[in-house]
Amino acid sequence: MKKNNSKVNKPVIKSSRKPSTKNNKVKDLKADEANKSSSQDSDLNINWYPGHMKKTKEQILENIKLVDVVLEIVDARAPYSTSNPDIDDMVKNLPKVVVLNKEDLADSNKTQQWIEYYKTKGHESAMINSLTGKGLNELLASLNNKSKDLYKKLESKGRRKRALRVMVVGIPNVGKSSIINRIVGKKSAQTGDRPGVTKGKQWVKLKGDLELLDTPGVLWPKIEDQSVAMKLAFLGSIKDQVMEIEEIAMELIKYLKEIKPQIFSERFELDKDISDMEAIAIADFIAFKRGYILPGNQVDYFRLSSSLLMEFRAGKLGTITLETPKSI
Numbered sequence: 001m002k003k004n005n006s007k008v009n010k011p012v013i014k015s016s017r018k019p020s021t022k023n024n025k026v027k028d029l030k031a032d033e034a035n036k037s038s039s040q041d042s043d044l045n046i047n048w049y050p051g052h053m054k055k056t057k058e059q060i061l062e063n064i065k066l067v068d069v070v071l072e073i074v075d076a077r078a079p080y081s082t083s084n085p086d087i088d089d090m091v092k093n094l095p096k097v098v099v100l101n102k103e104d105l106a107d108s109n110k111t112q113q114w115i116e117y118y119k120t121k122g123h124e125s126a127m128i129n130s131l132t133g134k135g136l137n138e139l140l141a142s143l144n145n146k147s148k149d150l151y152k153k154l155e156s157k158g159r160r161k162r163a164l165r166v167m168v169v170g171i172p173n174v175g176k177s178s179i180i181n182r183i184v185g186k187k188s189a190q191t192g193d194r195p196g197v198t199k200g201k202q203w204v205k206l207k208g209d210l211e212l213l214d215t216p217g218v219l220w221p222k223i224e225d226q227s228v229a230m231k232l233a234f235l236g237s238i239k240d241q242v243m244e245i246e247e248i249a250m251e252l253i254k255y256l257k258e259i260k261p262q263i264f265s266e267r268f269e270l271d272k273d274i275s276d277m278e279a280i281a282i283a284d285f286i287a288f289k290r291g292y293i294l295p296g297n298q299v300d301y302f303r304l305s306s307s308l309l310m311e312f313r314a315g316k317l318g319t320i321t322l323e324t325p326k327s328i
């Protein structure tokens with residue numbers, strides 16, 4: 001289950017140019033190269049694995065000694081691709097609970113398959129919707145049990161009772177801060193619909209049994225599997241500025257065509273048989289239908305791509321899960 005290969009996204013200037021129909025949608029570019037600006041992209045701030053992620057990783061490593069439990073938050077729509085393989089190396093022997101967040105945006109049958117999968121692997125997992133709190137009680141019950149274990153341990157050593165310390169980790173934009181706010185019951189941590197909202201670590205103390213540590217999202221330095229990188233791009237865990245969003249949107253159309261073809265008639269009112277249509281042709285149809293047209297009768301691919309990705313991320317295209325335990 002290690003993520004390997006070595007391709008990531010090549011940044012370009014945002015435009016309304018026609019996306020290429022070639023297969024190499026995610027261009028060859030090493031992560032460390034992506035941190036530099038080439039002369040061609042000199043006015044862009046390219047932020048694949050920026051310094052603050054390296055710093056966060058160091059902070060997580062420092063704090064791991066202080067915590068009792070790690071909650072790894074993943075996106076229920078792609079639990080494998082949104083799990084950072086570095087985290088297991090960092091966590092070592094600490095108990096870890098995988099939290100499949102945004103369950104409201106995922107296909108519930110597939111979420112169940114993931115929960116079963118973690119069970120068979122002997123990992124603890126929970127699914128939650130941190131906007132409504134669905135699933136939260138189960139998660140809290142599990143943390144409570146861990147608190148009790150901690151008390152027993154401390155008591156047996158003749159030490160004073162203290163709160164269970166929980167570190168919340170995960171890649172950008174999966175909902176770490178939202179979960180903390182939900183547990184705390186008020187807005188203690190800042191949230192936002194883009195990656196990189198939480199900037200530094202932040203302890204949130206609850207009365208009684210729990211102390212939570214929010215951390216900024218960390219990706220891993222090289223996203224090696226192209227399909228993993230693409231899913232992260234679909235879900236908004238990679239800043240849009242470092243991608244060719246037109247290419248990402250074309251890939252999303254291909255995905256949707258495969259896993260939910262009815263969406264094109266239901267949402268985009270395409271009254272054609274799309275089975276033999278190329279993604280770009282479908283994109284053109286949607287753009288014309290919606291009036292995303294520039295002077296000169298040119299399709300506004302940038303507008304189309306932004307809308308499509310935004311709608312997908314917000315769940316406007318329905319509940320869609322991008323991977324199952326069998327497909328990884």
Ligand SMILES: Nc1nc2c(ncn2[C@@H]2O[C@H](COP(=O)(O)OP(=O)(O)OP(=O)(O)O)[C@@H](O)[C@H]2O)c(=O)[nH]1
Pocket residue numbers: 101102103104105128129130131132170171172173174175176177178179190191192193194195196197198199215216217218315
């Ligand atoms: N639909 C839905 N949206 C959610 C859920 N949890 C979080 N969100 C949204 O996802 C976005 C990201 O949430 P954050 O809590 O800021 O994510 P984060 O992991 O702390 O992000 P960084 O600090 O940037 O790494 C926000 O727009 C949230 O409102 C959920 O369960 N369902």
Ligand SMILES: [Mg+2]
Pocket residue numbers: 176177178190191197198215216217
């Ligand atoms: Mg955050």
